[in-house]
Structures are given as C-alpha cells and as structure tokens.
Amino acid sequence: MARILVTGGAGYIGAHACKALRAAGHEPVALDDLRTGWREAVRFGPLIEADLNDLDATRAALAQARPDAVMHFAALSNVGESVRSPGLYWRNNVGGSLNLLEAMVETGVRAIVFSSTAATYGEPDVELIDEDQPQRPINPYGASKLAVERMLDDFEAAHGLRTAALRYFNVAGADPEAEIGERHQPETHLIPLVLDAAAGAREALSIFGRDYDTPDGTCVRDYVHVWDLIEAHLLALERLMGGARGIRLNLGVGRGHSVREVIEAAERVLGRRVPVRDAPRRPGDPSRLVCDGSRARAELGWEPRLSTLERMIADAWRWRCSGGFGP
Ligand SMILES: NC(=O)c1ccc[n+]([C@@H]2O[C@H](COP(=O)([O-])OP(=O)(O)OC[C@H]3O[C@@H](n4cnc5c(N)ncnc54)[C@H](O)[C@@H]3O)[C@@H](O)[C@H]2O)c1
Numbered sequence: 001m002a003r004i005l006v007t008g009g010a011g012y013i014g015a016h017a018c019k020a021l022r023a024a025g026h027e028p029v030a031l032d033d034l035r036t037g038w039r040e041a042v043r044f045g046p047l048i049e050a051d052l053n054d055l056d057a058t059r060a061a062l063a064q065a066r067p068d069a070v071m072h073f074a075a076l077s078n079v080g081e082s083v084r085s086p087g088l089y090w091r092n093n094v095g096g097s098l099n100l101l102e103a104m105v106e107t108g109v110r111a112i113v114f115s116s117t118a119a120t121y122g123e124p125d126v127e128l129i130d131e132d133q134p135q136r137p138i139n140p141y142g143a144s145k146l147a148v149e150r151m152l153d154d155f156e157a158a159h160g161l162r163t164a165a166l167r168y169f170n171v172a173g174a175d176p177e178a179e180i181g182e183r184h185q186p187e188t189h190l191i192p193l194v195l196d197a198a199a200g201a202r203e204a205l206s207i208f209g210r211d212y213d214t215p216d217g218t219c220v221r222d223y224v225h226v227w228d229l230i231e232a233h234l235l236a237l238e239r240l241m242g243g244a245r246g247i248r249l250n251l252g253v254g255r256g257h258s259v260r261e262v263i264e265a266a267e268r269v270l271g272r273r274v275p276v277r278d279a280p281r282r283p284g285d286p287s288r289l290v291c292d293g294s295r296a297r298a299e300l301g302w303e304p305r306l307s308t309l310e311r312m313i314a315d316a317w318r319w320r321c322s323g324g325f326g327p
C-alpha cells in the first residue's frame, strides 16, 4: 500500500486513476485547482486544492500529503487553444511540472508517472507509431508535453528520480461502474460529442473532413479505454517502486478506427441515429495516428481488455445516462 499524489485528480483521467488506486489498496490524494476539473469527481480520497503554478502551494501540498510517488495528470490539453494561446500552455504545462519536480526533489519524493501524448510525435509517416519514432510536435500542446519529458530525463539523471512518461493515444470510455466519466468544458473529443448528438443535446456531429487519404476519407485514431489506460499506470508505478527508471511507453491498442466507424459503432450500440454534418478539416489534425503498443505489452505485461469501440461507447453512454456531473 502506498500513498500517491494524483495531480489533476479532479479531471477525467486523474479521477479514474484515484478510483483504481483505491481499488488496488493504495491511498490516492488528489491535487487540483479545479480549473477544468470537477469537485464531484473526487470521491476516492482527499482533495488538496492547489495550483501547480504556485511553487509554495505545491511545496505545501507535498509536505501535507507526504506521498510515496506522484501520478501527474494536471495539464491543459486543448490543441486548438494551445495554438491560439501558447503562453498559457508553456506556463501551465511546463512551469507547473517544473514546480512539481522541484518540490518533489526538496521533499524526497522519488517516483513520478507522467501523462504524455501521441501529440509529441506530430505527424509520423508510418502505419504504426513506436517509441523510436522521432518526436516532432506540430502544436504548442505537444511541444509542452515533450518539454516535460526532457525535464524528466534531466531530473532523473541529476537527482535520481525514477520516472515514467506514458504517451497516450485517444483515451475514451468511462468507469465500468459509471461512478465517474469524461466531461470537458468545452468538449472537443469525438466520442462524447457523438453521444451528445445521439442524445439530441447538439443538433449534429460535425465530421471534420471526408477527403483524407484513409479508407473512408475520415481521420483514423487509436482509441484506448480509460480503465485499461489506468491499469498501465498501476503497472508502471509498480515498476518504478521496484527500482525501474526511464520508462517511456506508448499507450494505445494498435487498431485504427475512422470517425465514420466510431459513428456507426455508436449507432449500433445505442440503437439511435447520430445526426451528422460535413465540416472542413480541423487545422492540425493528422490523417492517421495508430500506436504500436508492443513495447508496453512486453515491458509492463499490459493487456488492454476493454478497448473495443463498442465497450468504450457503452460505458461512456451509461455514465452519461446516470446523470454525469450535474447539469
Ligand atoms: N484525454 C485524452 O485523450 C488525452 C490524450 C493524451 C494525453 N492526455 C493527458 O492526460 C492528462 C489528463 O487529461 P484529461 O483528459 O483527464 O484532462 P482534464 O482537463 O479532464 O484534467 C486535467 C486536470 O488537471 C487540473 N489542472 C490543470 N492545470 C492545473 C494546475 N496548474 N494546478 C492544479 N491542477 C491543474 C484541471 O483542473 C483538471 O482537473 C493531461 O495531462 C492530458 O494532456 C489526455
């Protein structure tokens, strides 16, 4: 049993981490300033309300929580916003992470699992993206995450931290028990928007481009169930606590699904029509991002079990129908 500080613990993925940590017998302590998170999502341990941009508050949070390790999810993650306001992303994602690492060194916390992203690869021209692909981000969000990866390398070398950077592809779905789920404000992610359209909460889903060089002309992504994703975090944490260092892994299932396929799957699972409209390409969207997940399977023994489109859509829908986090 370990005490784990979960930054971003009131957000979508961090709240699922808190639940899974608690279920595995650990003690999660969420750190979040609620800028995009939800107080209602913090149900599995205490919340320390603090902004990672505030070094003193971050130090105080670590001193209060006295964690054995950190899972660091707190970040801004809207690609379009990062292009319009890069300063926000460099300050929050990079500056906040720097404060966290410095405070960890000062208080003797030795291990950290960090949320990185496929966006650090940019637009690789390969069928399956493995960890050896060059990291050449094409937007400030991806650049800010890559900068934190570099910071982890340096802190690991200088201060003996043990670090894992997990590069997620497209995270989707919700807690299989429907206690918590995905809510971003504004929502930009495909599956929650498809569900909104199916429920009549929005008029239609915009399909951003049908002229990509893909089998049906719409973009292809690798969707991974949030619960599978978190299982990989627990495995990485176990490795770090056992002395491993420098874990750098892609988390995806190695199967691509087009926007059209996601819509069709939702129509099958929900038994409802999803109204759609054609829209121009969204700037910065690569046509295809699919993971070569073999290294995570080999190094962590990770086996995604819930990551079918049908299951991710069904779990997200069940949480939505249970009321979500308020109106
Ligand atoms: N959702 C995805 O598909 C996806 C894909 C790749 C990577 N990621 C990464 O996973 C992490 C979690 O994403 P999410 O979808 O759960 O996002 P989210 O917005 O739901 O959660 C992020 C949480 O961090 C908190 N936060 C942000 N800045 C903070 C600060 N300075 N101090 C304290 N708290 C702060 C927010 O209030 C929020 O609760 C992010 O780092 C994101 O970049 C997500």
Ligand SMILES: O=c1ccn([C@@H]2O[C@H](COP(=O)(O)OP(=O)(O)O[C@H]3O[C@H](CO)[C@H](O)[C@H](O)[C@H]3O)[C@@H](O)[C@H]2O)c(=O)[nH]1
Pocket: 077, 117, 118, 119, 168, 169, 170, 171, 188, 189, 190, 191, 193, 205, 206, 207, 208, 209, 219, 220, 221, 259, 282, 285, 289
């Ligand atoms: O209303 C919509 C919303 C999305 N899409 C399409 O659906 C696909 C998935 O889009 P998302 O916004 O759900 O996800 P992204 O692939 O853009 O982004 C995800 O993967 C990125 C890595 O490339 C980042 O990590 C980011 O945080 C994460 O959400 C894209 O082709 C997008 O063009 C639509 O057609 N209509």
